[in-house]
Amino acid sequence: MSAPPLHVKASEPCHVKRSRPKHSELPEEQRKKVNARKAANMAQRRGRIIKQRCERCGAAQAEKHHDDYAQPLKVRWLCMACHRSEHAPSSPPVCSKCRGPRDREGQQFCRTCHAAYMRAWRVKQRQLVQLARALVKAGKATLPTPTTPVKESPCS
Numbered sequence: 489m490s491a492p493p494l495h496v497k498a499s500e501p502c503h504v505k506r507s508r509p510k511h512s513e514l515p516e517e518q519r520k521k522v523n524a525r526k527a528a529n530m531a532q533r534r535g536r537i538i539k540q541r542c543e544r545c546g547a548a549q550a551e552k553h554h555d556d557y558a559q560p561l562k563v564r565w566l567c568m569a570c571h572r573s574e575h576a577p578s579s580p581p582v583c584s585k586c587r588g589p590r591d592r593e594g595q596q597f598c599r600t601c602h603a604a605y606m607r608a609w610r611v612k613q614r615q616l617v618q619l620a621r622a623l624v625k626a627g628k629a630t631l632p633t634p635t636t637p638v639k640e641s642p643c644s
Protein backbone atom coordinates (compact mmCIF):
# COMPACT_ATOMS: atom_id res chain seq x y z
CA MET A 489 0.00 0.00 0.00
CA SER A 490 1.51 3.27 -1.11
CA ALA A 491 1.54 6.31 1.05
CA PRO A 492 -1.22 8.81 0.36
CA PRO A 493 -0.08 11.91 -1.47
CA LEU A 494 0.89 14.74 0.76
CA HIS A 495 -1.36 17.71 0.50
CA VAL A 496 0.51 20.83 1.21
CA LYS A 497 -1.90 23.54 2.07
CA ALA A 498 -1.00 27.13 2.06
CA SER A 499 -3.49 27.94 4.75
CA GLU A 500 -3.26 26.81 8.32
CA PRO A 501 -4.68 23.42 9.13
CA CYS A 502 -8.13 23.81 10.54
CA HIS A 503 -7.27 22.19 13.83
CA VAL A 504 -4.73 24.87 14.60
CA LYS A 505 -6.64 27.54 16.38
CA ARG A 506 -5.46 31.03 15.72
CA SER A 507 -3.54 31.85 18.82
CA ARG A 508 -3.95 35.12 20.61
CA PRO A 509 -2.07 37.94 18.95
CA LYS A 510 1.44 38.40 20.24
CA HIS A 511 1.96 41.08 22.82
CA SER A 512 4.03 43.08 20.39
CA GLU A 513 1.24 42.89 17.82
CA LEU A 514 -1.31 44.46 20.14
CA PRO A 515 -2.31 48.05 19.62
CA GLU A 516 -0.74 50.55 21.98
CA GLU A 517 -3.77 50.90 24.24
CA GLN A 518 -4.24 47.14 24.53
CA ARG A 519 -0.59 46.68 25.36
CA LYS A 520 -0.81 49.23 28.16
CA LYS A 521 -3.84 47.42 29.49
CA VAL A 522 -2.11 44.05 29.48
CA ASN A 523 0.99 45.50 31.11
CA ALA A 524 -1.05 47.25 33.79
CA ARG A 525 -2.93 44.03 34.56
CA LYS A 526 0.28 42.05 34.76
CA ALA A 527 1.89 44.59 37.09
CA ALA A 528 -1.22 44.70 39.27
CA ASN A 529 -1.41 40.92 39.48
CA MET A 530 2.24 40.77 40.44
CA ALA A 531 1.76 43.46 43.08
CA GLN A 532 -1.23 41.57 44.44
CA ARG A 533 0.81 38.39 44.74
CA ARG A 534 3.47 40.31 46.59
CA GLY A 535 0.90 41.80 48.92
CA ARG A 536 1.23 45.33 47.69
CA ILE A 537 -2.34 45.31 46.51
CA ILE A 538 -4.90 43.79 48.83
CA LYS A 539 -8.08 42.41 47.44
CA GLN A 540 -11.11 44.36 48.54
CA ARG A 541 -14.83 44.28 48.20
CA CYS A 542 -16.59 46.02 45.35
CA GLU A 543 -16.39 49.71 46.14
CA ARG A 544 -19.82 50.32 44.73
CA CYS A 545 -22.02 47.56 46.04
CA GLY A 546 -19.80 45.78 48.54
CA ALA A 547 -19.87 42.43 46.76
CA ALA A 548 -17.11 40.11 47.97
CA GLN A 549 -16.14 38.94 44.52
CA ALA A 550 -14.45 41.97 43.06
CA GLU A 551 -11.94 42.42 40.31
CA LYS A 552 -9.33 45.01 39.68
CA HIS A 553 -10.16 48.02 37.58
CA HIS A 554 -7.71 50.56 36.26
CA ASP A 555 -8.78 54.13 35.83
CA ASP A 556 -5.44 54.86 34.25
CA TYR A 557 -3.34 52.14 32.73
CA ALA A 558 -0.33 54.36 33.16
CA GLN A 559 -0.71 53.83 36.90
CA PRO A 560 -0.85 50.04 37.11
CA LEU A 561 -0.81 49.89 40.89
CA LYS A 562 -3.69 52.29 41.24
CA VAL A 563 -6.60 49.92 41.09
CA ARG A 564 -10.20 50.06 42.15
CA TRP A 565 -12.12 46.99 43.16
CA LEU A 566 -15.38 46.35 41.38
CA CYS A 567 -17.58 43.29 41.13
CA MET A 568 -18.31 41.98 37.67
CA ALA A 569 -21.60 43.85 37.27
CA CYS A 570 -20.25 47.15 38.58
CA HIS A 571 -17.11 46.71 36.53
CA ARG A 572 -19.13 46.24 33.40
CA SER A 573 -21.17 49.37 34.07
CA GLU A 574 -17.94 51.25 34.81
CA HIS A 575 -16.74 50.46 31.31
CA ALA A 576 -20.11 51.17 29.73
CA PRO A 577 -20.47 54.54 28.03
CA SER A 578 -20.90 57.19 30.69
CA SER A 579 -24.03 58.68 29.20
CA PRO A 580 -26.42 56.09 27.82
CA PRO A 581 -28.51 57.55 25.03
CA VAL A 582 -31.64 58.63 26.82
CA CYS A 583 -34.03 61.41 25.95
CA SER A 584 -33.47 64.34 28.29
CA LYS A 585 -37.19 65.01 28.37
CA CYS A 586 -38.92 61.69 28.85
CA ARG A 587 -35.86 59.65 29.85
CA GLY A 588 -36.86 57.08 27.29
CA PRO A 589 -34.42 55.53 24.84
CA ARG A 590 -32.99 58.01 22.40
CA ASP A 591 -32.39 56.36 19.08
CA ARG A 592 -30.10 58.90 17.50
CA GLU A 593 -26.69 59.83 18.73
CA GLY A 594 -26.03 63.51 19.13
CA GLN A 595 -29.68 64.36 19.68
CA GLN A 596 -31.03 65.59 22.96
CA PHE A 597 -34.50 64.16 22.62
CA CYS A 598 -36.14 61.02 21.36
CA ARG A 599 -38.13 61.21 18.12
CA THR A 600 -41.43 61.84 19.89
CA CYS A 601 -40.12 64.57 22.17
CA HIS A 602 -38.14 66.09 19.32
CA ALA A 603 -41.30 66.33 17.20
CA ALA A 604 -43.22 67.86 20.12
CA TYR A 605 -40.42 70.31 20.72
CA MET A 606 -40.35 71.32 17.06
CA ARG A 607 -44.11 71.76 17.02
CA ALA A 608 -43.98 74.00 20.10
CA TRP A 609 -41.05 75.89 18.63
CA ARG A 610 -42.92 76.55 15.36
CA VAL A 611 -46.02 77.72 17.26
CA LYS A 612 -43.88 80.09 19.27
CA GLN A 613 -42.23 81.43 16.13
CA ARG A 614 -45.63 81.99 14.53
CA GLN A 615 -46.85 83.82 17.61
CA LEU A 616 -43.78 86.03 17.57
CA VAL A 617 -44.35 86.85 13.91
CA GLN A 618 -48.01 87.62 14.56
CA LEU A 619 -47.08 89.81 17.51
CA ALA A 620 -44.55 91.69 15.43
CA ARG A 621 -47.10 92.18 12.63
CA ALA A 622 -49.69 93.43 15.11
CA LEU A 623 -47.22 95.92 16.53
CA VAL A 624 -46.31 97.15 13.06
CA LYS A 625 -50.01 97.48 12.19
CA ALA A 626 -50.60 99.48 15.33
CA GLY A 627 -47.71 101.70 14.42
CA LYS A 628 -45.83 100.80 17.56
CA ALA A 629 -42.94 99.19 15.76
CA THR A 630 -41.23 99.25 12.45
CA LEU A 631 -40.23 96.20 10.54
CA PRO A 632 -36.63 95.40 11.21
CA THR A 633 -34.25 95.71 8.36
CA PRO A 634 -33.81 92.25 6.98
CA THR A 635 -30.69 90.59 8.22
CA THR A 636 -29.28 87.23 7.48
CA PRO A 637 -31.41 84.79 9.38
CA VAL A 638 -29.72 83.31 12.38
CA LYS A 639 -29.73 79.59 12.07
CA GLU A 640 -31.28 78.52 15.28
CA SER A 641 -31.42 74.88 15.98
CA PRO A 642 -33.78 73.78 18.72
CA CYS A 643 -31.59 70.83 19.44
CA SER A 644 -28.08 71.39 20.52
Ligand SMILES: [Zn+2]
Pocket residue numbers: 552553554571574575
Ligand atom coordinates in the same frame (compact mmCIF):
# COMPACT_ATOMS: atom_id res chain seq x y z
ZN1 LIG B 1 -11.93 47.98 34.39
Ligand SMILES: [Zn+2]
Pocket residue numbers: 542543544545546547566567568569570571
Ligand atom coordinates in the same frame (compact mmCIF):
# COMPACT_ATOMS: atom_id res chain seq x y z
ZN1 LIG C 1 -20.44 45.82 42.65
Ligand SMILES: [Zn+2]
Pocket residue numbers: 583584585586587588597598599600601602
Ligand atom coordinates in the same frame (compact mmCIF):
# COMPACT_ATOMS: atom_id res chain seq x y z
ZN1 LIG D 1 -38.44 61.66 24.80
